[in-house]
Amino acid sequence: MRVVVDGVTKTFRDKKGRDVTALSQIDFAIDREEFVVLVGPSGCGKSTLLNIVGGLLSPTDGSVYFEGLSAEQNDPRLGIVFQEIALFPWRTVFENVVYGLEEMGLGKSELKEKGQYYLDMVGLTGFEQAYPKQLSGGMRQRAGIARALAIEPDLLLMDEPFSALDAQTRTLMQEELLTIWNRTRLSTLYVTHNIQEAVYLADRVIVLSRHPGRIKEIIRIDMPKTGRDDEQYRIQFDDYVKQIWNLIRHDAQDALKEG
Numbered sequence: 165m166r167v168v169v170d171g172v173t174k175t176f177r178d179k180k181g182r183d184v185t186a187l188s189q190i191d192f193a194i195d196r197e198e199f200v201v202l203v204g205p206s207g208c209g210k211s212t213l214l215n216i217v218g219g220l221l222s223p224t225d226g227s228v229y230f231e232g233l234s235a236e237q238n239d240p241r242l243g244i245v246f247q248e249i250a251l252f253p254w255r256t257v258f259e260n261v262v263y264g265l266e267e268m269g270l271g272k273s274e275l276k277e278k279g280q281y282y283l284d285m286v287g288l289t290g291f292e293q294a295y296p297k298q299l300s301g302g303m304r305q306r307a308g309i310a311r312a313l314a315i316e317p318d319l320l321l322m323d324e325p326f327s328a329l330d331a332q333t334r335t336l337m338q339e340e341l342l343t344i345w346n347r348t349r350l351s352t353l354y355v356t357h358n359i360q361e362a363v364y365l366a367d368r369v370i371v372l373s374r375h376p377g378r379i380k381e382i383i384r385i386d387m388p389k390t391g392r393d394d395e396q397y398r399i400q401f402d403d404y405v406k407q408i409w410n411l412i413r414h415d416a417q418d419a420l421k422e423g
């Protein structure tokens with residue numbers, strides 16, 4: 165699904181009653197079958213922007229269009245994955261994955277078929293009857309991804325989905341996400357702090373600056389979608405990382421000082 169973010173501005177009121185502009189005049193599009201990553205220093209408005217696209221927050225100004233229509237006119241189906249996946253502890257992995265499908269009123273055999281298909285896709289075959297507390301962090305994230313995919317969304321929204329995982333699990337999950345994405349080719353908006361992750365996954369990286377959050381630059385990652393970690397792309401990969409870090413560095417230092 166093509167998504168257009170048009171002139172989005174978001175103002176919050178802080179505890180002292182002052183208006184804080186979190187996002188100012190944000191314009192960009194996510195094309196069909198495009199993977200767009202938002203990066204930027206802490207507090208630049210990445211999550212706010214993702215939540216606005218997902219309809220969880222409304223913009224103070226501007227609009228989001230889905231295939232040229234507003235969310236009310238189009239009612240896009242959204243698959244959302246957050247950093248801490250909120251699985252229902254009293255439901256098995258399978259029951260968690262099919263939760264959205266149940267809500268959509270699917271029958272038992274369809275639930276079984278689709279649930280199993282997406283569990284297999286994320287590598288959780290054999291864990292259908294396990295409960296979330298019996299899973300590792302990486303497995304819980306996989307279950308959350310399967311749940312988001314199971315509803316066959318028009319758009320996938322992911323907010324730091326791997327940042328609570330250890331470095332090795334994170335690398336493996338990035339690889340798996342690419343494999344899954346290549347099968348589904350869902351339009352995706354993905355938020356991360358991690359520049360390597362952005363360069364590894366993105367068709368385009370949107371770099372935000374802070375106070376107020378604005379688009380600093382949009383960078384197309386001109387490398388094949390798979391195998392970016394191959395030796396032959398190392399220099400190109402590192403150049404993208406450097407380019408993005410140079411755009412973020414000053415803002416990140418400021419964010420650090422402000423705490």
Ligand SMILES: Nc1ncnc2c1ncn2[C@@H]1O[C@H](COP(=O)(O)OP(=O)(O)OP(=O)(O)O)[C@@H](O)[C@H]1O
Pocket residue numbers: 176177178184186204205206207208209210211212213357
């Ligand atoms: N509900 C809220 N009320 C007041 N201010 C808010 C609210 N949500 C976000 N903000 C402010 O808006 C700005 C953007 O926040 P947001 O969480 O979107 O940034 P972020 O880039 O996702 O940050 P991080 O990377 O640290 O998660 C920050 O200055 C934040 O303090």
